[in-house]
Amino acid sequence: MVKGCIFSIEEFSVYDGPGIRSTVFLKGCPLSCEWCHNPEGQDAGIQIVKSPNGCVGCGACFENAVQENGKTVFMERSIKKCPMKLLRYCGKMTESTELCSKLLANREFLSDGGVTFSGGEPFFQSGFLFECLEQLKGKMHTAIQTSGFCESAVFARATELADHFLFDLKLFDEAQHIKYTGVSNRLILENFRFLAKSGKDLTVRIPLIPGVTDTYENIDGLCRLMSESGIYYAELMPYNKMAGGKYKLLGKTYSPSFDETLTPDIRADIFEKYCIKILVL
Amino acid sequence: MTDKTLNFLQFLKSGEYKKMRKHAESFGECPLTAEKHLESFKTALELCRPVLFAEYDDFGFNRDSDLTMMWGSGNVTPNYLRILNTGFDGVKEQIKQSISNTHNIGRKKYGRMMLSCIDLCLDYSDRFRDEIKDKNDRLYKALLKVPHGPAESFYEACVFIKLCIFFLRLIYTDHIGLGRFDQYMYGFFLADKRRGVSCEELFETLENFFISLNFDTDLYWGMQQGDNGQSMVLGGFDVDGNYLYNELSEMCMKASLELCIIDPKINLRVGKNTPEEVFESATLLTKQGLGFPQYCNDDVVIPGLIKLGYDKHDAYDYVVAACWEFIVPNCGADTPNYHLLDFPLVIGNMIKNELCESKSFDELMEKARLAVANECERLLELGKIVVRVENPLLSVFMDGCIESLLDTWSGGTKYRNLGSHGVGISSAADALAAIKKNVFDEKTISAQQLTDALEMNFEGCEEIRNLLLDSPKMGNNDAYVDSIASELMASFSKHFNNKPNIFGGIWRAGTGSAQNYVYASKTCPATADGRRSGQPYPSSFSPSLETKSAGLLSVIQSFTKYDLSDIINGGPLTIEIHDSVLRNDIGIKKTAQLVKKYIEFGGHQLQLNSVNREKLIDAQKHPENHKNLIVRVWGWSGYFNELDVEFQDHIIKRCEYII
Known part of the structure; x- marks a missing residue:
């Protein structure tokens, strides 16, 4: 059994999948998105x-x-x-059995909803994640909120275990993706196409960062990708000026290169062109 | 909203009417006898005559002066319907009949004072009617019928109620609620519809009535601005299990949603069989940030009241008196706010005296139960010294008083029960749990060290305090501490409920705090849950302010473990959710589901507030930018700017752990 490091469990999370859910936040993320609002999820270790x-x-x-x-x-x-x-302490080591019994204690509340694993990037601790999913299978609806950045084989295994995916699509252009998140989107797009093909429940989520992801080219690219993959629904998350709120907690400074004061463009017309229904969260 | 309603609403919000009032010296303490009540009523009416503020005001009966008077009698729900159906002339006949039926001189005298009160009301309303003859024809015509005769239309009934409130408030009656408005007014509503009055017209009348209830409220006696007791109860199950949520109930919810003003404060009676749509439309109202509706669970409250000896049909008719007190309208003259059991203080004193002598936690817990029992005994003894107030006009409205010619509290009404708050239950349970863990189970702190640290108010004992703060807390669905809370409540209800009081009624134990979460806590020394001396308790039945709970699901489970029908004097679980949760239909629907779960789990009363901490902090710094910011305080909603800073701070603190 591997131990996992989690930094929070949010009960009654409303926007992390169907029904009333609890969201487990796993520590550690291979990406370093400029607009990250959960910076305590980036580092894999326990911090004070x-x-x-x-x-x-x-x-x-x-x-x-x-x-x-x-x-x-x-x-x-x-x-x-x-x-x-x-x-x-930010971060707590826990065994999957301990975590799952805690989650199952709220089963009566979560009967129409379930549990969402988020982070950080949940696949960063894939061994622990899979142990949890295996234990919850058949007992509770499970969802994974992911950047999609992980090895294809790992991702394929996850599609067998989890019921629903909340998949972040950020930037279509690889160079841009590297510039703003620190990694290439090659694996991400590959996993996305695989997931769409698998027929698993999937919700696309697009963070709308002013001047970065809300450009015409980017939204058009993402829409094309979705349309080619047969996905016609996306949830948009406009940039929240509170994103930098937690950096001070970690002794870090938040200094994004984009202009925070701009209001992100929803680009409803492009989504409409591709017949993609949107919900702005 | 029609133009007329909008104009009236804007007029209210402008506050202009406050400048139109002349100044009057405020009245001091409430007199005790009926004679003195009558005398002061006469003076009050001379100093404070009914007035119409604006041409789009169809209700009038606003105060023309800024007269205020102190606390008197109240916290009851008068029988408006009986008066609406009889008219004051008819009521006078009934009283005269009762006078001629009795040989008791005292009762005859009391009856005559009731008559004098009514005559004063009639005289003033007649004069008011003639004054407004050319100003408002609609109101003039209504006043040709009421209050002398019975109301026939929905509008006339609303006018009559407004008039009754105006007069009652000027005879030292405070905190009188509107009761089950959607039930007792439904007959007038349907009759109007049958006569061809459109729903739009009825809605306009209702909205304007709601607005008119907000005019004099700044002059009403209360602990804080907004604490005026104008509660309205909607919905509820009947004896056959039907859910009584009609067109009028829906209209009241809609009016409250649209108007966004603090009166009337909506209480919604629900149960596990309440349709989901009702929870959803109620959640839309929560989204407005007014702090209501407050939910009351029929499945728990009704059996609880029956256990306290209320007749079944009375229990099914229960209302919320002013804030959250469960009472029976019309025939109930209960005083649920009689005194309080200060749990952190009682348990704190026991710890101070007994901890070092106790060999085990079980022994300490036994002493805790005993301390609660002893406090109950002390409170019951204290409750024998009761000041009787005689209010002849209020008695006209209370069932039984006209027949018997006795005052509301002197035997006129069917129920005269007294209740006590149970303040700071979670703080006291947390304190005992922290001792169990640190002193007995893990032995990280010795009994002497802890007693000393409390004595020192934790000065120089940060490590000890942090260990206490890190101990199990109520609100985390942790049996370790929740079971202790259950034992404390069981001891309270066992030694308090159904004990006789000197009015011929009984005592009732509750979970409320009212203002005491701030006031009582000021004099309470440091407690073993890590709370420093003077720090506030949680409001009513809620997690301690220092607790970062595991989340809403855990809070709900912690606070529904005990059979709350055993402790049903009233006092809600208060939870705050960030306003961003309610930003769209998904959030509304899921929040409604959460409330329903709370009800299914056996919660008795829930106050759900939609808040934004940043906004509150900004409002404290820049009140000028947040003139209309409304918050829920302890059972009522008020304008944030009008609260004392310590209550503002408490609300901000309550929101600290919300993301």
Whole structure:
């Protein structure tokens, strides 16, 4: 049995698949999207984070921290000593059996919905993910919210285990994809085509980042891909100015290269041209 | 919304009417006797005559001065329907009949005071009618019929109710709700429809009536602005299991949704057999951010009231009095807010005195049960010192008082039960759970260390406090602590429910807090759940403010484990969801499903608030930009800007863990 590292379970997540769901957030992501609003999901390991609000400046956390490569790293005693309880572990190691029994405890609530695995990128911990899916199979509806970035064989196995996929399509152009997310979209597109062909329940999700993903060329490219794959429904997620909200928690700064103040273009006409129904979330 | 409604609404929101009032010295404490009530009523009416503010106001009966008066009697739901169907002239005849039927001089005298009250109302409404003759023909014509005679149309009935509220509020009656408006007004509504009145006209009347209920509310007595008790109850099951949600219920929901004003506050009676569409239209109302509807679960409340000795048909007719108190309308003169059992304080004192002497957690828990039992005894003793207030006009509205010529609280009504809040249940359970884990199970803190840390208010004991904060908390569906809460509640209801009170009624245990989550907590020392001295308790039946709970599903399960029909004085679970959840139909539908699940799980009362923490913080900094921001406080909704800062802070804190 492998242990997994999760950073949150959100109960009553409304926009992560059909029905009332619980969403499990797995830590670690091979992508580094500029607009990532869950930066604590990027690093695979357990981190200690400090909430920036309410600090009385007593210094107890720093007294118990160590310096590594010129950076302050908080230690367990920093958490214990904070009088305002502003520090906590982000990430928790758990066994799949423990996690699944926790999820199944809410089965009565989730009877019309189920569980969604998100992240980070859930495939980053595919061994753990599969253990969970195997245990939940037949007991609860499962969904995976993914960037689609993983080995084809791993992805194929997932389609056998999970009931529903929430698949992010970001950028159609490979160079652009590398520029804004740090990785090529070759595997992603391959997995997408495979998934569409498999007939599995699939919801496409497109983040609308102003000047990046909401351009005419990009939306047209993505629509073409969807239309060729026989997918005619997409959920659009317009850029939220709160995206940078959690970077301070990690001691990081959020500095996107695109203009945050612009309102993303929905491009409804292009979707219409391809007969793709959209829902703006 | 018609143009007329829109004009009236804008007039309300402009606040111009407040400038039209003349100044009057406010009235002090409520007098006790009926004579003094009558006297003060006369003076009040001279200082505060009914007035029509605007030509599109079809209801009038607004105060022409800024007269305010302190707390008196109330928290009951008068029988409007009986008065609407009889008219004041008819009621006078009934009282005269009762006077001639009795030889008791005291009762005869009380009857005559009832008559004097009604005569004052009639005199003032007649004069008002003549004053507005050229200003509003519709109202003038209605006032030719009511209040002397019975109301015949929906409009006349609304006018009559507005008039009754105007007069009752000027005789030291506060927090009177509107009761089951959709049920008792349905007859007038249907009669109008049969006469050919269109739904549009009826809707316009209803909306304008709702608007008119908002004019004098800033002058009503309350703990905070907005705490005025104008609750309205919609829906509910009858004895045969039919769900009574009619066209008028739907119209009330629609009016409330469209108008977005704080009165009347909607309470929705539901059960596991309530259709999903009702939950969905209610969720649309939640989306408006007004903090209502508040849900009441018939499946739990009705059996609970029957266990407390209410007759079956009365229990099925229950209403929410003002905030969340479950009472019986018309014939119930219950006082559910009599006093409070301060759980964190009671358990805190027990811990201080007993923890170091206790060998096991079981022993400590036994002492906790005993402490609650002793506190119940003390409260019951305290409850023997009761001040009786005699309100002859209110008694006219309460069933039984005209026949007996006795006051509402002096034997006139059928039910005269008293209730007590159960404040801070989750804090107290969390404290005991933290001790169980750290002192007894894991032995990370010694009993002496903990007692000292509490004594020190955690100064220099951050590690201990953080261990306490990291212990199991109510709201995580964790039996470790939820079972402790159940035991505390069981002890409360066992030693309190159905004990006799001096009015000839009984006592009722509840889960509410009212304003005490802020006021009582101020004097409570540090508690073993990690709460510092003076920090607020959670509002009513909710997780502690320091708790980051596992989520809504866990909160609901934690707070429905105990059989809540045992502790049914009232007091809701309060949960906040971020307003972005309700941004489209998907979110509305799923939230409605969640509420239904709560009901199926056996929750008794739910207050679901749609909030946006950033907006609240901004409103605190820039009140000028958020004049219409409405929030739910503890059983009523108010304008955020008009709340004391400590209540604002509490609401912001409540939203901290919402993403």
